[in-house]
Amino acid sequence: MYDIIVIGAGVVGTCVARELSKYQANVCVIDKADDVASGTSKANSGIVHAGYDCKPGTLMAKLNVRGNELLYQLAEELDFPIKKNGSLIVCTIESERGKLDVLLDQANANGVPDARIVERDELLEMEPNLTPNAVAALYVPTGGIICPFNLAIAMGENAAVNGVEFKFETEVKNIVKKDGYYELDTNKGVLETKAVVNAAGVYADVMHNMVSDKKMKIVARKGEYLLMDKELGDYFKATIFPLPGPMGKGVLTAPTIHGNMFVGPSATDIEDKEGVNTTQEIIDDLVQKASASHLTKDRLPMNKVITSFAGLRAHEEHHEFIVEEVADAPGFFDAAGIESPGLTSSPAIAEMLVGLIQDKYNFPKNENFIAKRKGIVHMEDLSMEEKNEMIKKNPQYGNIVCRCEMVTEGEIVDAINRPIGARSLDGVKRRTRQGMGRCQAGFCTPRTMEILSRELGIPMTEITKKGEGSNMLVGKIKED
Incomplete structure (x- = not known):
């Protein structure tokens, strides 16, 4: 038991x-x-929220601010990427400017540090690609991005x-x-x-x-997103929010921790707790909401969208x-x-x-608790000298499997053999970003399957995308 x-x-x-x-x-x-x-x-905005928009006195407000503080500490202990890029909540209609003061009051009441109102000139200096319709914004420097x-x-x-x-x-x-x-x-x-x-x-x-x-x-509230190529990853430095509405924080535009840019989410309450399909209607609406009339100076180039995806939020009444x-x-x-x-x-x-x-x-303390953890080494993040040293130690780090994200065989092998390691293609993708680039796994899937087969000691026909029932192959065209 x-x-x-x-x-x-x-x-x-x-x-x-x-x-x-x-x-x-x-x-x-x-x-x-x-x-x-x-x-x-697996499918959300990846935002480290500062806590400005939670109603003061709620558990949500208290745990948001405390969680923000803890995440930056944990990133040091457990070696996962996080970036304090700040959040801007942008007002584009002069008559709604007073809503920024309400949010600032909430931020102060919740104990969010260093929040302030930024006027138009400073705002556009901070983010030149914002819409010229911007009036002012609430700037919250403790906001961040995470995977x-x-x-x-x-x-x-x-x-x-x-x-x-x-x-x-x-x-x-x-x-x-x-x-x-x-x-x-x-x-x-x-x-x-x-x-x-x-x-x-x-x-x-x-x-x-x-x-x-x-x-x-619990209602499943579906949010759909557009993920843009890394060419647009520096379009905004901060996470850009509109003024929040009744269904949430609204459609935001932000860099990701890995250097892409995304737009989203939508907000649609659905009955299906597995309903993560995307729809053209919602995708078109996301593009419109992030266009010149909303947050961005120019209409976003749709030819830079590399994928769309949807996730479900657990909304309680x-x-x-x-x-x-x-x-x-x-x-x-x-x-x-x-x-x-x-x-x-x-x-x-x-x-x-x-x-x-x-x-x-009242369980006794674990006196042998290990607080530190080292993450997977990503060759793309290393200097040339560091790369050469890694390859000398293990030549697998010199074999590039995913060219879009420059993921090596050594990284994939590490991802498979770690505690609770990857057992499927999606498991490898989550740990290494193999398949998350422009081609969306179009070229690297066969080689990754070979590595999974070898490391797990199972035939290729047992390799799955995401577990039971998602096998990638059904058999061989001809036997060996």
């Missing part, structure tokens, strides 16, 4: 796992996907090194309350645990409602994080309704939730 099972291996689940690994507890993380960050965490995959991978790897078990492709079918423990019926058999952490994203209501008479409703032990289900802890700024807040959510768990169970 486990002490704690965490349901969900997204950014919240992996942050909880890492925080729990500081204690002597038998912890297991389960997820129905084949890897970490495969649900809500959600890298956060979940770093947290998950560090948790695994510290003793947390991970079970993937393990889907919860039912949860039964027993006398002092829970029985989880999964597609891989029955698991028993004294406590449960529900970090199941858009399915958090499904898990909660299995054990509680007080029902919860009261637009508030739910981080608590369920009143009528002792030992069952919810981390539900974790929508934006959930990515930023994730380490603070974990800190709070594990505090509640410790208050109840």
